[in-house]
Amino acid sequence: MNKSMLTNAVALILLILGLVLENSIVTTVGIFALSGAITNWLAIYMLFERVPLLYGSGVIPLRFEDFKAGIRDLMMTQFFTEQNIARFLSSDNQQLKLDLTPVLDKVDLEPTFDSLVEVINASSFGSMLGMFGGAEALTPLKQPFVAKMKESLIGISQDEHFLNLLSNQLEQPDVMNDVQQKIESIVEQRLNELTPKMVKDIIQAMIKKHLGWLVVWGGVFGGLIGLITILLVA
Secondary structure, three states: HHHHHHHHHHHHHHHHHHHHHHHHHHHHHHHHHHHHHHHHHHHHHHHHHHOOOOOOOHHHHHHHHHHHHHHHHHHHHHHEEEEHHHHHHOOOOOOHHHOOOOHHOOOOOOHHHHHHHHHHOOOOOOHHOOOHHHHHHHHHHHHHHHHHHHHHHHHOOOHHHHHHEEEEEEEHHHHHHHHHHHHHHHHHHHHHOOHHHHHHHHHHHHHHHHHHHHHHHHHHHHHHHHHHHOOOOO
């Protein structure tokens, strides 16, 4: 049993007990506690669900587009600002973050070798190469060439001077704007994948545990108000 149900149950028991015992104090405390708990429970329920004839209920699903726009504006104006991106690019450990080895490992360098062979064939060495079997004679060199090129590119990408040049280039205004636009496009795309139900579930999961205490304190303060009221009347 969750906190809301437990609070409502306790308040209802007090009300029934007061009626059975014909005790006005217990009855009043029960009535006020139950009304406070139910009112807060209904308010929480109305955040997430539509209630017929109750204007403003289901506010989270109804304001779904505003919720998405709010998230997008928050991320772009607070997290992915030009200053934050520049600070990231100029951080002390930026060299580690700009490790291009995984990218270069996936690059297909065989077309580079093929282009080199075409250049050789088109040059004055083409006729000489034809005496040794033509372009096919260079085929055994393809894999060693690709491996050496990849090794060289990785070495260049890890050079401090290269990393500084790359970082400086990324900090240029036109590049920075392009980065921001791409980040905004990605954020927008991810937000467009959200549905009203997903938004409701996300928020509900985050705050359900804490909102339960509103019902508890609604019952407690409602009961105290009822006790004070009956004592003052008496």
